[in-house]
Amino acid sequence: ILNVEQSPQSLHVQEGDSTNFTCSFPSSNFYALHWYRWETAKSPEALFVMTLNGDEKKKGRISATLNTKEGYSYLYIKGSQPEDSATYLCASSGSARQLTFGSGTQLTVLP
Amino acid sequence: SQTIHQWPATLVQPVGSPLSLECTVEGTSNPNLYWYRQAAGRGLQLLFYSVGIGQISSEVPQNLSASRPQDRQFILSSKKLLLSDSGFYLCAWSVAGGVSYEQYFGPGTRLTVT
Numbered sequence: 011i012l013n014v015e016q017s018p019q020s021l022h023v024q025e026g027d028s029t030n031f032t033c034s035f036p037s038s039n040f041y042a043l044h045w046y047r048w049e050t051a052k053s054p055e056a057l058f059v060m061t062l063n064g065d066e067k068k069k070g071r072i073s074a075t076l077n078t079k080e081g082y083s084y085l086y087i088k089g090s091q092p093e094d095s096a097t098y099l100c101a102s103s104g105s106a107r108q109l110t111f112g113s114g115t116q117l118t119v120l121p
Numbered sequence: 122s123q124t125i126h127q128w129p130a131t132l133v134q135p136v137g138s139p140l141s142l143e144c145t146v147e148g149t150s151n152p153n154l155y156w157y158r159q160a161a162g163r164g165l166q167l168l169f170y171s172v173g174i175g176q177i178s179s180e181v182p183q184n185l186s187a188s189r190p191q192d193r194q195f196i197l198s199s200k201k202l203l204l205s206d207s208g209f210y211l212c213a214w215s216v217a218g219g220v221s222y223e224q225y226f227g228p229g230t231r232l233t234v235t
Contacts, residue, residue: 053229054211054226056224056225099164108180109167109224111164113163
């Protein structure tokens with residue numbers, strides 16, 4: 011994998027459903043994996059930064075896992091709410107300071 | 122606390138006109154600064170980053186340029202805009218030498234080149 015790839019590109023779920031997205035990234039020269047939440051008309055907001063293989067982070071109903079050996083991360087949302095509707099971006103950083111972003115997963119939670 | 126400002130929020134410019142977008146950060150010193158662009162239907166693309174005054178690294182060859190005249194000021198410019206320059210431009214900062222390189226984004230500028 012040369013780039014950061016996210017799937018699915020978009021997702022519609024019903025309020026109360028749990029859901030998850032995938033982020034794939036180059037496992038070589040890896041330093042950190044970032045998840046951002048980007049609501050319409052707002053700035054991207056940092057959710058998690060993970061560096062170690064097996065890392066798990068949680069913030070409320072949102073959690074994320076990291077597998078650096080195989081180069082993937084999952085973001086989970088438990089009991090989705092309409093306010094969770096946003097684009098979720100992941101980004102990988104190597105030893106340099108730059109983040110390489112995926113194209114994002116656009117989540118719509120239907121009431 | 123740290124804050125990041127960008128202006129203008131929206132801009133409509135004709136092809137061939139110049140561009141200047143400004144970004145300033147408050148509440149921190151010697152930040153790393155970044156310019157990103159999101160073109161329609163695409164992800165965030167890093168355009169420039171800076172680790173200090175006058176130090177600019179370009180990630181993508183294009184007709185845009187960046188400058189950092191002061192520690193917490195980052196400017197994105199173009200002498201002649203192209204239609205393909207349309208998009209959403211985001212400025213971001215991070216702590217210099219930060220172990221996680223977490224970046225904090227400004228509110229963005231929506232640029233439409235007509």
